[in-house]
Amino acid sequence: MAYSFDRSYSPRQGTATQGERTDNVQLIMVGTINRRPGGPLARLRAAGREGVFLAPETARARGIALVSLTALTVGVFLLSMTAGYGVSPPLALVLPVVIGGVVLQRRALEVLFIVVTVAYFSEAVAKGWDRTRPGSLIVLLIVGAVAFQLTRDRERLGLSTGRGEAILLELREQLRQQGEFPPLPNGWHQDVVQRSAGGTAFSGDFIVSTLADGGRRLEVAVVDVSGKGLDAGTRSLMLAGALGGLLGQVSPERFLAAANDYLIRQESEESFATAVHVAIDLTSGAFRLTTAGHPPAVHYAGGSGRWRLVEVDGDLLGVIPDATVGVAEGTLAHRDALLLYTDGLIEVPGRDLAVGIDRMLGAAESLVPRGFHGGAGAIVDAVAPTGSDDRAVVLIWRT
Numbered sequence: 001m002a003y004s005f006d007r008s009y010s011p012r013q014g015t016a017t018q019g020e021r022t023d024n025v026q027l028i029m030v031g032t033i034n035r036r037p038g039g040p041l042a043r044l045r046a047a048g049r050e051g052v053f054l055a056p057e058t059a060r061a062r063g064i065a066l067v068s069l070t071a072l073t074v075g076v077f078l079l080s081m082t083a084g085y086g087v088s089p090p091l092a093l094v095l096p097v098v099i100g101g102v103v104l105q106r107r108a109l110e111v112l113f114i115v116v117t118v119a120y121f122s123e124a125v126a127k128g129w130d131r132t133r134p135g136s137l138i139v140l141l142i143v144g145a146v147a148f149q150l151t152r153d154r155e156r157l158g159l160s161t162g163r164g165e166a167i168l169l170e171l172r173e174q175l176r177q178q179g180e181f182p183p184l185p186n187g188w189h190q191d192v193v194q195r196s197a198g199g200t201a202f203s204g205d206f207i208v209s210t211l212a213d214g215g216r217r218l219e220v221a222v223v224d225v226s227g228k229g230l231d232a233g234t235r236s237l238m239l240a241g242a243l244g245g246l247l248g249q250v251s252p253e254r255f256l257a258a259a260n261d262y263l264i265r266q267e268s269e270e271s272f273a274t275a276v277h278v279a280i281d282l283t284s285g286a287f288r289l290t291t292a293g294h295p296p297a298v299h300y301a302g303g304s305g306r307w308r309l310v311e312v313d314g315d316l317l318g319v320i321p322d323a324t325v326g327v328a329e330g331t332l333a334h335r336d337a338l339l340l341y342t343d344g345l346i347e348v349p350g351r352d353l354a355v356g357i358d359r360m361l362g363a364a365e366s367l368v369p370r371g372f373h374g375g376a377g378a379i380v381d382a383v384a385p386t387g388s389d390d391r392a393v394v395l396i397w398r399t
Helices: 041-048 058-085 088-101 106-127 133-158 163-178 229-246 252-266 352-363 377-383
Strands: 008-010 016-017 188-195 205-212 217-225 273-281 287-292 297-301 305-309 326-331 336-342 391-398
Touching: 016 163, 016 273, 041 163, 041 252, 058 088, 088 106, 088 133, 106 133, 106 352, 163 217, 163 391, 188 377, 205 229, 205 391, 217 252, 217 326, 217 391, 252 287, 273 336, 297 352, 305 352, 336 352
Parallel strands: none
Antiparallel strands: 008 016, 008 305, 188 391, 205 217, 217 273, 273 287, 287 326, 297 305, 297 336, 336 391
């Protein structure tokens, strides 16, 4: 959905009044454009070298695990036969299956499950079916099905036990680090906040930033991929790696076109996004802002005390090959600020977007008397503290 407004906001009056296309750039694969040390794919490769992925040399350890769990099953069975029902009920045989689903491969788990099943029915025959509750068999079958599903998923990913979660944590940390700003020269400041829908670990909104042209130009991109929360996490991760490699390496005029080319090549109905990109000359304060279906940025002029929506139209990224982007130019003078955000901050079901924008501008105006430090978090807390969508806010100002 593209956003289009023609509004300016004057806090002194308290009222709201009505008031390029880029060349295509061919992207190479994410693994080659991610030039940042310790990028997602570099971390994955390092994880493989450290034995995170399944390897033939781990077969001996898995064999020991199978023997140990088989011995545990036999031990539980013998204890049940000698110590009585109350000490070791038939349901205790579920324990080896649970552990096996975590540490064994599918074929080894099949062997273990056969041993457990034989032990269960042997106990039932020895003690009498009247003492064996049908519910215990149902529980055993359900736990077995879950264990096999976990094992199948783990083998399909090619990950060993417990490493899948560790890699996801690494990738989440990488996504967070890509949103951190580089050190800015004296007189320039920034504040960034990213919050996911429902407090999940992954977000469909992300931020990438870099200093280019020998540190004289700041480039920032705020992107909102389709979906939200965990569902959008993997898409945002891959796109963040691609855009993080492009940022500062292609001219600002071609950045969003290159991002659009990347998404088009994914050939997925869910691979689309909105984005805003800004390039700021840190010497003069001149900026060039481009948008693709994204909510309007906001420029605060310290001299007049007015907040102005920077309204330009642009197509969604990843929908059509020759997408157009909206372009706006301006200058961040001393005491000026620029506010970038995603639609999760202003969208409220059943309400017009203008209402959310007015609330956001009101929260931003309250920052002026005390300064903008910590302002991104204050805006989110005032407008959408517990939003049902992902939220990202970037505040850049000059003193």
